[in-house]
Amino acid sequence: MTNRTENKNCIVAQSGGPTAAINASLAGVIQGVFCSESFDTIYGSINGILGILNNRLMNLSEQSQNRPHFIETLKTSPAMYLGSCRYKLPDYKEDTEPYQKIFRLFEKMNISAFFYIGGNDSMDTVMKLGHYGKRIGSPISIIGIPKTIDNDLCITDHTPGYGSAAKFVASSLLEIAHDTFIYAVKSVTIVEIMGRDAGWLTAAAALARNDYNAAPHLIYLPEVAFSKETFLHDVEKLLTTKNNVIIAVSEGIRDEEGNYISSAAAAADTFGHSQLSGTGKALEYMIKDHIGVKVRSIELNVLQRCASHTASLTDLNESFQLGVKAVEGAEQGETMCMLTMHRTSQVPYCINIHFSSVDDIANQAKSIPREWINEAGNDVTPELLDYMRPLIQGEPDLKYQEGLPVYLPVDHLL
């Protein structure tokens, strides 16, 4: 294995939605390959698995040797250096063509490991490639590296990217609270946070609370059925003792029947513009119509997943570590697996990294356990706060130029 003449190459790709930490995992993989005695060259596949199918690869070994500070800058750059895709492989029992194309390229380029950094859907790709490879007796390691701001992957304690998004949500909530407290008039502020099926990111709003700030005063998650009546009652009650009520709500809340609150509200619009009314807007109108207090809704938008200027150092370091570890795993023959984090200690916070079967992870999702949500279903418990807090710790030492953070150029995507 350590004989230079026998050395092999590897390919890495990124897929799914951006996070502030997915490039840190890519940086870790590149670093891992540099430290490895088993690999010569690492290639990046542009736009996920599509880059392999369409022959769009870049030589990352060369890139990182020729560009000063490549790995450090990559570690703190937002979104995806290699671009992304939303491509789902067909079942190989029905259509082997893309599989044959992929494994032919692997063979041609002397590839012995493929690393796929992504979320739920990307792990489906890892699983399918792994099973196909096994069937044809391929020795190539197929390894998934997790990322998602949604924090909804199974088995792993948490997912890379979540900590940075959670830090952005919590610090935004704190700043919005300062912004809101300045007027001595009754008001309600609704902050809509990403997370269609799981409330992990919305729950992070609770980290904004401190000695003087009790906001968000109410938190609504997809894990608990949303009732308009209870919601209005919650808000009215709070308004009797507070001037400014601040509410964190997941974009994915649903009523008893499982209907999204946003779409229910939008159905009233005959112009077919159902995307007009987000969940925050829907709650805003409920309050306007029934309570009649000053109300504003705020959508935190894509900055939740790409605001690298306020990433969590813990998150970046863990994401990088997973990348390095993935290369070690490939050297040791691991395949059809995803790297998972396991919390071995809470104080001091500590995680171990395992390789878990991707069959147990792909196409599954992890919600917040009901016991980490209060009985009324409008707040989180101290256990959930304890779980989240270590993940947002630390601030990366970003380089700035001309007043803006320095990120790695992405000309090759344009």
Next chain:
Amino acid sequence: MTNRTENKNCIVAQSGGPTAAINASLAGVIQGVFCSESFDTIYGSINGILGILNNRLMNLSEQSQNRPHFIETLKTSPAMYLGSCRYKLPDYKEDTEPYQKIFRLFEKMNISAFFYIGGNDSMDTVMKLGHYGKRIGSPISIIGIPKTIDNDLCITDHTPGYGSAAKFVASSLLEIAHDTFIYAVKSVTIVEIMGRDAGWLTAAAALARNDYNAAPHLIYLPEVAFSKETFLHDVEKLLTTKNNVIIAVSEGIRDEEGNYISSAAAAADTFGHSQLSGTGKALEYMIKDHIGVKVRSIELNVLQRCASHTASLTDLNESFQLGVKAVEGAEQGETMCMLTMHRTSQVPYCINIHFSSVDDIANQAKSIPREWINEAGNDVTPELLDYMRPLIQGEPDLKYQEGLPVYLPVDHLL
């Protein structure tokens, strides 16, 4: 004047909308009073001028002596430590009551200077109090300290708060560009930026451009009449050469007849929810209906004005300086004035501070000069970029605790 027994007190208040730098000016005033030999105690009026009318004052000298790091933490805290108001004084020729109340309190508390930190409307208060004071022969200095993210105050080169908001807008645009470039499918992204009447803050989006990023590719400002046809043509043309078109648009753009684009679009909605459709949404629908490409609109929301975690150090330092200088002005007998900044050198960037008559500033607004906008009306010129760039330079050294920035508690507002 320097005789301790003759010393006087002063009052400071904040008004209008928040900025990331308005507390830096407050910190400067407090620091100025500490350094002054003319003033004993500085009081803060809670919720702007309303605090004086409703007898809600806090002793800031005491606060800053009793709390460790009070002034430094205040300097980097978002929104308004003293709260705000949207109160307009009546014409004193019609109603002297509030004026009498205010000047009676000034006399009772031995006040010799009143500092009002705010924008356009707040300078109206400074002007009116100044004129009334002059009429009754009051020796009290009434001094305005500018702040607004809109950058639309006259005479001053720029306004405190603008640089930090501009830095947030530019860095968000850059991060959104990274987020957008990852997919190899045609798309349009519209970013809606604050500024109802002037396009200064929207123009700051252009600072996101660098060697690899040409976004925003189009910029629409309130200073130029918006034409739907030209807009669609602009976008279609760009889409022939680019995958991802990113557009910065001011919330305040209007058509030839002066109608807001947002309200024009919302008029189509018979449900009376005119606030549903912001300017970004209006442009989104134009593209959906006429071009049919993947399109998303993003509203940067209140974080533009309160994201202290990414404030401009230049802005914070200037805002602080203005506060200190205001106290010096009061000692020298300045009154009925607002502090203004005057750029004496571009490289190296340098400003001087003057005291300008508030009569020339209150109730007036400064737009972007037409020659700083390109002929087509869809971009800014290099002159405007040169003007803006120095204002976003430098990053404050924020303290963090438990993963979040440490801001000054505002219990007294709750």
